[in-house]
Amino acid sequence: MAPATPQETGDGATANDVRDDTGAPLKSASTAHSTNAAAARLTIALVGNPNTGKSTLFSALCGTPARIGNYPGVTVEKKLGTYSDAHGSITVVDLPGTYSLAARTLDEKVSVDVLLDHQKQTSAIDVIVSIVDATNIERNLYLFSQLRDIGKPLVLVLNMWDRVEPQGMKIDAAGISERLGVPVVTCSASRRRGIPELKQAIRQAAMSAEQQTRAIFPTVLGEALDSEVRQLMQWTADASGTEVEPFVAQRLLMDVDGVLAKQLQLRPGMSGLGEQIAAARTRLEQAKLKVPTCETKLRYQWIRSQLSEFVSQSEGNRETWSDRIDHWLTHRVWGILAFAAIMFVVFQAITQGTAWAMDFITDSIQPWFAGWVEQVLPPGTLRSLVNDGIIAGVGSVIVFLPQILMLFFFIGLLEDCGYMARAAFVMDKSMTKLGLSGKSFLPLMSSFACAVPGIMATRVIESRRDRMVTILIAPLMSCSARLPVYVLLVTAFVPSIKYAGGWIGLQGIVLFAMHLVGAAVAIPVAWLLKKYFFPGATPPFVMELPSYKLPSPSVVLNRVWERGQAFLTRAGTLIFCSAIVVWAAGYFPGNHQPVNELTQRMEGIEASGGDPPAELQAERRKLSSQLIEQSYLGRAGKAIEPMVRPLGWDWRIGVGAIASFPAREVIIATLGTIYSLGGDVDEGDEGLLAAMKQSKWPDGRPVYNLAVALSIMVFFALCAQCAATLMVIKRETNSWRWPLFSFAYMTLLAYLGALLTYQVSIRLIS
Amino acid sequence: MIASGISETILPLDQLRINEVGEVVEIVGNESEVHRLSEMGLHHGTRVRVVKRGSPCLLALDGKRLSLRLGSDVDIFVSPE
Known part of the structure; x- marks a missing residue:
């Protein structure tokens, strides 16, 4: 097709003549003689439509973002990064992807505020970088034409340049630059091409802007x-x-x-x-x-009048290979099956592909660390804090780092290759049955990673009612914090049966099923919410699908790295603190003198090369378990035991579940600490997993079996055990009412769900 | 509102067959919705090809793929080529 229609009007064309003031930047640094110290530090803004490769360009410029936060009072993510060139450092503000600068909502107004320097938290923008998908240049320039009317130095980036020629397009970038009077840089951000040229063009645009004041009128509008x-x-x-x-x-x-x-x-x-x-x-x-x-x-x-001479397109708009793929992937039957199959493979890979890494941490690193602590610290409160609280507690959580990394690897892969938007397309039909649209699907999908960014992603949903429903069901999606809980219980209590020649494992199937529990429960919940709390017509669904591409390793690995860091930070802060509180509650009050003396005697025997007799070990275990049962934690646990007995749980699990209300992973840390304090974990055995398998009721029956494991997992699938999520709901809905509502309905669902699971499965098993 | 030089047949968008190309002749209905569509590149004069029919449908606007399910208050009319 030919966007290069003949010039229809002349009124737009005159606009650029006055603006020929950024120089002809593709040529050389002829105007860039000013090296004012004040100009050395720059702030630039990246603006572009969704799917123009803006975030890829951001990471190509800055690497990982220096700071991610929120603009005050709105739900717009504030993403800042920096890089340096020969003249100084440049702060990059990444603005949310948008089609237009029309400010209909407060969220949309943030971009305008930043660009006009009205945003107090961001320094004045020196250069605006307008990012355009070169293969869609005509449509993408709509936003550019608005940016142009702001009157600040502009750099136009024609991204995805590598795809221009294969699509039979021809673009004369130098001609466009001259015509529009702005520097034009051609880039392929995903291949890191054109980045040095872009940095140079940004610097030049800032320098030449110093000398001239820019005329705004006449604008494009006439x-x-x-x-x-x-x-x-x-x-x-x-x-x-x-x-x-x-x-x-x-x-x-x-x-x-x-x-x-x-x-x-x-x-x-x-x-x-x-x-x-x-x-x-x-x-x-x-x-x-x-x-x-x-x-x-x-x-x-x-x-059109600007581009007609410089852009030509082959007589196109024919079916492409990506359309043929879409034909299957967006099919109402095959599309859903393909989605289910992809997710199934992901969860199989998580259970089967990371077992070796998990074994390595539990079998080698943890015991080595605990052994080292025992050499350095004498038996006593400090050693107990380090070994029982930190290593057995926080360490048990860190074991799951490989699974978390694997999950985010797949999420990054699916997002970056362009598949996720197809999944939203397929799901739109089912979502309309609940009165929602496919737009709600993407935030829900990202809630499988973490509900916090998932809830923040709901801001793309225009209708407030739909946004509210999506926010309230997002915490039901099985987030990555539940993954460690599932993996622990699945590896311990689901038989490791393999099918199809070892390619499909029962453990992977159960893990997949656990991820479906929350999503399945979300369906009636969404339906009820939409019917009784937020009634309204089904919203229209208009969404751009990005084109398929080979995932860029740097984008995917960056994502894995970011989330891995976030997981470790969480383990080092929130979970660390919770583990210490739990340890203290399990350690005090109590006289630890006899058990410490016993330990010293045993270590003395070991040091002289002997094995401590079995009765000493049994004696120590008895003393330890008495101590923990008399501790604050033990007493509290015994008090709540009647409440959790119908779920098949003992007091330890009950305490673990309650301690995990700030963050789900705490249950693992808590159980780790409880069993370690209780003397159930011997040096050299497999830590928490083995302790759970050996754990017994006073009458000698094992505490854990498949029914108990399922009941715990269902409880965790449905419960709102995440302070961060509740805080984000409060912020996004601007009311305490909705986080309280989420907390209440999810906790109730979790208890009933776990009760039902245990009572049914214990009857099926026995 | 018919641009000169194109055929006289005007159909609702959902009448186009798969891979049939049509030029948008008119988008009528809810003003702000129509405006939003035009900002996204679907406006008078846009050539669209139907990749997938149904609700939602999938349209090709040159290199761009747009999934679309409109409310009952917006109608798109096209002139097939």
Whole structure:
């Protein structure tokens, strides 16, 4: 097809002449003579449509982001990074992907605020980098044309340049640069191509901007609109002395129900703003410029007139190989089967592919560490803190690092190759039955990694009601914090039976099934929420599907690295503290003198090369278990035991479940500490796993069996044991009501679910 | 609202067959929804090819793939080639 239609209008074309002030940057550094110290530090903003490779470009520029946070009062992720060039350091602000700068919501307004330097937390933006998918240049330049009206130095990045030629397209980048009057850099961010040139162009754009003031008018929109913009600026200045930028005035005129107008109207003297805007729009409509449709019309007209000479496209829009793949992957039957098969393989890989790493940590690293501590520290409170609290507690959690890394490896792979959006497409049909759209599927899918980013990702959902429902069911998705709990119980209590010549294992099947529990329960919950709490029509579903590509190793590994770090940080902070509290509750009060003396005697025998007699070991185990049963933890556990007995649990599991309300993994740390304090873990055996297998009721029956393991897993699948998630729900819904609601309904579901599971499965097993 | 030089047949988008190409002639209905679609690149004059029919459907706008299930208040009319 030919976007290169003949120039339809001339009014857009004149706009660039005045703006030829960034120099002709593809040529050389002729204007870049100024090396002002103040210019050495720069702040730049990356702006682009979704799926233009913006985050890949960000990591190509900066490596891992230096800081990720939120802008105050809104749910927009604030991502900052830095890099250095020969002149100084550059701070990069990555703005959320968007199709337009129209600010309809507070979240959308953040980008405008940052770009206009109204955002207090970000320093003034020196250069705006507009990222465009070169193969979709015409559509992508819509956002560029808005950025252009801001009047700051711009650099246009034609990303995915490597795909231009294979698609039969021809783009004259130098010609476009000259025509638009901005530096144009061609990049293939995923292959790290064009990055040095981009850094150079950014620096040059900043330097040449120092010498010239930039003219805003005429804008792409033409004189009729520009004069209304000026008039409105004049009015705000007269009415309340408020100087608004031309860009803000333009948005005031163009954004129907825009948030900028709503906020400005509250200022003193500005109450007549709405009337002014309405009058201006009426005048424009009389001139056949109807707001908001005239904006897209004028901008696309301008884009075509600018590109016609420089872009040619083969007579295209034929079926491609990716369409043929999509034909199957988005099929209403095969698509769902393909999705299920992919997930099945992922969970098989997690159980079967990481066992060696887990064994290595539990069999080699942990005992070595504990042995070293025993050589250094004499028996006593300090040694108990280190061995029973930290190594047995936090260490038991860290064992699961390989599984977490594996999970994020697959999630990164599926996201980066473009599959996830297809899954959302397939799921849209089922989601509409619940009154939701496929848009809710992506946040739910990322909640399988962690509900916190999942809940934050719900901001792409336009309808508030759908967003609320999605937020409230997101914590039911089985997050990676549940993975260690499942893996521990599955490896210990699900028989290791293999099918299909060893390729499929029962353990992997159970692990997969546990991940389905939460999702299955979410279906009726979503239906009820939508029906009784947030009734409303099924929202439309409009979403761009990224093109398929080979996953970039750096993007995938970066993701694995980030999450691995987050997991270890969590283990080192929240779980570490919880483990110490649990240890203290399990250690005090009690007289540890006899058991310490006993240990010293046994170690003395060992040191002289002998084996301590079995009765000494039995004696120590008896003393230890008495101590823990008399401790605060033991007493509390005994008190709650009647409540958890119907679930098949003993007091240890009950205490573990309660201690894990701040974070799920704490149950592992707690059980690790309890069994270690209770003397159930001997040096050299397999730690927590073996201790659980040996754990017995007072009458000698084993505490754990398959029914108990299933009941614990179902409880953890459904329970809201995550303080971070509840906090994020509070922040996103701006009310305590919804986190409390989530907590209550999930805890109730968890108890009932575990009760049902135990009572049914114990009858089936026996 | 018919652009010059294209055929007179105008169909609702969902009447296009798989891999049939049509030019968007008109998008009518809910104003803000129509505007949002145009910002995403679906507007008067866009050539679309149907990759997958149904609800949602999958459209090819040159290199871009858009999944689309509209509410009952927006209609897209195309002129097939």
